[in-house]
Amino acid sequence: MTMTETAISLSQTAKAQPLLRVTIRNVAELAGVSTATVSNVINNTGSVSEATKQRVRAVIQRTKWTPNVDARNLARSTAEKPAPR
Numbered sequence: 001m002t003m004t005e006t007a008i009s010l011s012q013t014a015k016a017q018p019l020l021r022v023t024i025r026n027v028a029e030l031a032g033v034s035t036a037t038v039s040n041v042i043n044n045t046g047s048v049s050e051a052t053k054q055r056v057r058a059v060i061q062r063t064k065w066t067p068n069v070d071a072r073n074l075a076r077s078t079a080e081k082p083a084p085r
Helices: 003-016 024-031 035-043 050-063 069-080
Strands: none
Touching: 024 035, 024 050, 035 050
16 A cells, blocks of 8 residues: 555545554654664664654654553553562
8 A cells, every 4th residue: 555545545434433543653654764663763863864754753652642651551561660579
């Protein structure tokens, strides 16, 4: 599926199901980058070209995507816990 087809599909699905959440994977696919690149853009880390940052930010703005705070907190709390022995 091309990026345009994905955007149309996502747009149509969002209209049919307004509770559908846009994910970081959707943003990455629409911007033509990896989820790691999207993460680097929103966290201002890594080496991402200015053109790519602008493209990712445009998709974020267009889709009104916001990071899932619950998922972020879960990932951080899991990563910070010592491994069981």
